[in-house]
Amino acid sequence: MSTNDRAGFVGGTSPSFEGFVTAASARLLTLALLLTDRRRAEAEDLLQDVLERAYRRWPRIIRNGSPEPYVRQMLVNAAVDRGRRLRRRPEAPLMPDTASPVAADQVGQSADRDLLLRALAALPPRQRAVLVLRYFEDLSEAQTAAVMGCSTGTVKSQASRALARLREVAGSSDDPETGSQEDAVRP
Amino acid sequence: MNDIERRLRAAMHAAAERWSAEQRSAEQRSGQQLSATLLAGIRRRHRRHVRRLGAASAAAVVAVAVAVPALAHELRTAPVGQVPAGHLPAPATSSPAPSPTARSGTVLRGCASANWGQLPSNWRSGSLAAGPVWFVYDRPHGYVHDGGSYSKPVVHPSGSRQPWVGVMIVEVDFGATAVLKVDPASQSYFRLLTGFDQAGSYSLRDGVTGLTLASCPRGTPAGPNGLVTDYYLGFMLLPGDRALVNLWPSSAATRPIRLIFTCQVRGCGT
Numbered sequence: 407m408s409t410n411d412r413a414g415f416v417g418g419t420s421p422s423f424e425g426f427v428t429a430a431s432a433r434l435l436t437l438a439l440l441l442t443d444r445r446r447a448e449a450e451d452l453l454q455d456v457l458e459r460a461y462r463r464w465p466r467i468i469r470n471g472s473p474e475p476y477v478r479q480m481l482v483n484a485a486v487d488r489g490r491r492l493r494r495r496p497e498a499p500l501m502p503d504t505a506s507p508v509a510a511d512q513v514g515q516s517a518d519r520d521l522l523l524r525a526l527a528a529l530p531p532r533q534r535a536v537l538v539l540r541y542f543e544d545l546s547e548a549q550t551a552a553v554m555g556c557s558t559g560t561v562k563s564q565a566s567r568a569l570a571r572l573r574e575v576a577g578s579s580d581d582p583e584t585g586s587q588e589d590a591v592r593p
Numbered sequence: 594m595n596d597i598e599r600r601l602r603a604a605m606h607a608a609a610e611r612w613s614a615e616q617r618s619a620e621q622r623s624g625q626q627l628s629a630t631l632l633a634g635i636r637r638r639h640r641r642h643v644r645r646l647g648a649a650s651a652a653a654v655v656a657v658a659v660a661v662p663a664l665a666h667e668l669r670t671a672p673v674g675q676v677p678a679g680h681l682p683a684p685a686t687s688s689p690a691p692s693p694t695a696r697s698g699t700v701l702r703g704c705a706s707a708n709w710g711q712l713p714s715n716w717r718s719g720s721l722a723a724g725p726v727w728f729v730y731d732r733p734h735g736y737v738h739d740g741g742s743y744s745k746p747v748v749h750p751s752g753s754r755q756p757w758v759g760v761m762i763v764e765v766d767f768g769a770t771a772v773l774k775v776d777p778a779s780q781s782y783f784r785l786l787t788g789f790d791q792a793g794s795y796s797l798r799d800g801v802t803g804l805t806l807a808s809c810p811r812g813t814p815a816g817p818n819g820l821v822t823d824y825y826l827g828f829m830l831l832p833g834d835r836a837l838v839n840l841w842p843s844s845a846a847t848r849p850i851r852l853i854f855t856c857q858v859r860g861c862g863t
Contacts, residue, residue, distance in 0.1 A: 427635070428628040432616065435627065436609045444608070454634040461639060462825075465705060519604035526601070541598060542605040573597050 423464050427457060430474055434481060440538045441485035443527035452488060456480045478543075479553045482535050486554075489531025518576065525575040533568035536561055643710050693807030696772045696841075700787055700801055704809035708825045710762070711817040723850045724842025725769030726806065727821065729762040761828055764821035768811035770844050774803030776837035776851070783836035783854065786827035828854055 431453075438449035460467060460477050467473045526534055532554070539550040540561075547565075551558045594602075620626055695701035712729060721728045765771055775783055780802055787804065808822040816823060830836055839849035 424628075424632060427632055428626075431628045431631050432613065435616075435631075436612055439612055440605060440608070450631070450634070454631060454638055457631065458635045458638040458642065461635060462642075462708060462710065465707065465709070469705065516607075518600065519607055522601055522604040523608055526605075537601065538605070541602040542609070569597050569601075572601060576597070576600070 422468065423461055426473055426477075430477070433474075434477065437478065437538065437543070438481060438485065440526070440542055441482065441531075441535060442488070444523060448488075452484055453481065456484050475553075482539065482553055483555070486531040486535055489534070522572060522576050525572050528575075529568050529571060533564050533571075536564045537568050540565055640711065643712060693770055693805070695805040696774075696803070698801055699772060699774060699803035699805045701805045701807060702787065702824050702826075703807040704813070704822060706824075707809070707816075707822045709816050709823050710825065712762070712764075712823075716764075716818060720764070723840050723852065724771060724846075725766035725808070726771045726773075726840060726842065727764040727766075728852075729764060761826040763806065763824045763826055764818055765806045765808035765824070767809050767813055767820045767822065769842070770805065770807045772803060772805050772841040772844075774839050774841075774849075776839055779836035779838070782831060782834060783838075784829040785838070786829060788825055788827060830854060 434453055434457075435449060438453045439446065442448045442452055456477065460473070460480060464473075467476050470476065526537060529537070535554060536550060539545045539553055540547070545553065547558050547561045551561045554561065616627055693701060693703050716729055717727065719729070773785060775785060785802070785804055804826065806822075806824060809816075811820075813820075828836075835853050835855045838852045838854055840852055841849050
């Protein structure tokens with residue numbers, strides 16, 4: 407390790423950056439995992455990339471207030487960009503993989519969650535990001551639009567399409583005429 | 594919230610809890626926190642970034658072959674008592690104003706908007722000094738920059754040819770305020786940029802042709818590169834063209850140092 411490393415983060419001029427990474431890394435990594443198809447190596451790579459860029463702009467970022475929303479926005483944008491680049495990769499099968507240890511060991515709810523997460527991962531990157539921000543980060547439509555850099559209407563339409571796709575794959579009792587979620591059609 | 598939304602939310606939160614538990618378990622096994630692993634990775638990336646910039650910024654500044662004669666000209670024509678800036682490691686400058694202001698027609702980069710990147714410890718030996726301003730480059734790479742990786746589609750004022758975006762790392766001695774302005778003769782085809790990551794975003798506003806670099810005041814604790822303030826800047830130039838930039842090394846300077854920016858064929862564009 408170099409002298410710089412021992413002295414603190416690169417040059418030691420922004421000690422609060424280390425504090426921020428320490429405090430927020432778990433949350434940001436979870437977000438990255440959801441945005442990157444639950445691939446840990448890819449999520450860590452994405453997060454490191456984003457945090458390194460954030461470090462370069464750190465004085466500006468902290469001058470504008472809390473850094474986490476800004477870094478989260480960078481992370482979402484980076485994930486969407488990366489998702490577009492990787493779009494040509496083969497799609498993962500959406501049916502439950504009975505050979506997978508998770509699916510084999512767990513039934514019912516776990517299998518349903520696994521299927522939903524895989525369906526989420528198969529969505530186009532912007533739709534996936536909208537759902538993660540809305541239902542994991544619990545952002546409002548307006549807040550999601552701000553993070554995504556688009557209009558509220560776009561957020562609504564993207565979320566609607568994405569949820570429709572999830573319903574197709576995982577089934578749902580969303581039809582108001584049908585019963586509760588427990589009655590939902592499950593694969 | 595309807596059924597699919599509830600199920601999706603539950604699925605994501607359950608996954609997050611599971612990952613969190615796995616992470617804690619992994620940390621216990623390895624004895625290393627996630628943040629420590631992340632910070633180590635970020636350090637590696639940042640060093641790589643700085644090294645790349647060091648190489649790329651070389652000529653970002655100037656083809657020294659061109660700049661040296663210009664400075665030599667200054668040396669010959671400087672009035673008695675005025676020492677050419679390129680030979681002054683710590684120029685005498687007036688004390689900075691408490692709140693630095695941008696000179697007319699320029700954008701201000703002050704102490705608060707510095708980048709503070711980490712350069713190699715011997716960065717001065719490979720840099721061109723002009724008064725309190727150090728244009729950082731990597732001598733082994735010559736005096737041209739690799740504009741390819743930063744060659745974003747940018748609108749250039751002079752026509753359809755695709756301009757290259759040059760990388761320019763500048764260090765300014767503490768206590769100094771220097772002004773860089775594009776010479777009127779070059780303003781139709783050359784732009785200074787306030788950064789180099791995204792040329793389009795960082796280009797100067799219409800009517801603004803320069804930068805006021807107000808370094809941190811004397812007495813500021815040394816940064817990663819010593820008693821200098823670090824700025825990541827850039828410029829936009831068509832390949833093969835040259836542009837003239839005037840540098841006033843202090844607010845008291847009446848005569849500018851004239852720098853020639855260029856982008857040579859070697860190393861540019863790919």
